[in-house]
Amino acid sequence: MRPLTKLIVMGGSWGGIQASLSILEGLPPDYSIPIVLVLHRLRNQEGNLQEIFSKKLLLKAVEVEEKEPLLPGHVYLAPANYHVLFEKDHTFSLDDSELENYSRPSIDVSFSSAADVFGKNTMGILLSGASRDGSSGLKYIFEKGGVAVAQDPSEAEVGTMPQAAIESIRGCTIMNVARIKEFLLSLHEH
Template identity: 75%
Template sequence: MRDNTRLIVLGGSWGGIQASLKILQGLPADYSIPIVLVLHRLRNQEGSLQELFDKKLVLKAVEVDDKTPLEAGHVYIAPSNYHVLLERDHTFSLDASELENYSRPSIDVTFTSAADVFGKNTVGILLSGASKDGSSGLKYIFEKRGTAIVQHPGEAEIATMPLAAINSIPGCSIMNVERIQAYLLTLHGH
């Protein structure tokens, strides 16, 4: 992969599944940028987000596994109970270390490791949620000159997560899900 490879990372909790589905349903099967999705869910919840997303999207939805390589046209879903990190060789590693912000997977962990690998080519998007997880990771993306997008708090099912990010990143872009989807479509093929 070339050094200008882009990566999109999305995070959310309460309300984040619906918001991310709305955004991703408009993207074509050959979408040119890999997407990593970190959603909080109940720790013991069985039932597969991957199956839900695979049914509703034309993109291929896969649950992240250790050493999986990033590919365009894929949505990589963080598995329950693991932190998801990105490696310099553009593969994933899974980590079962302590909870961060009461969460595993933690959005902050994935966003921070994405920015370390992809720098200014990282697009971070934080959606509806009831915790503050994600805001420091999104701030880190922004500080690495990546793109920081926050779902409009007025549209979010629970505004805690978007508001925490807006308060910590004065320069972030605030968009509703239609605008986020339209923005992602402008990145396709560039």
């Protein structure tokens, strides 16, 4: 019997927006697990990620705000230029410290923080991307007993990011986008 997933954290870079939209489209509006999405964006680009996700998803897409509580039925988008951290009371904290892996938000930072708070109840999903950001954080989730999923690199627009995770985590689950979506649907509690 595997642990109950209480938080899903997804990360991606190049190709990650499309992959995450494909996964999240079709999840019901009352999806039972909060989902946090950390996508690399160009620095200082406001971008309308929230608008894009709001139009295509049944879930409520919102940009993370300081001290906001994690709620089911939501996709939380990491804001540009901030690392997203998790507090013990299941709220968010935003941090503008140094770049990690040339990135802020850094996927590694969010994955590691999620695992510190949610432990074995964390699921990390690493999608398409051109950097290695995310692989050490995903490994940390796995080491804490959580579930580590990498997008099949052969399907990813850029396979570098999921491939780095697969190489560093023995026991990483590899799935294509359609399978990840099915998997998330199977975790939903009505």
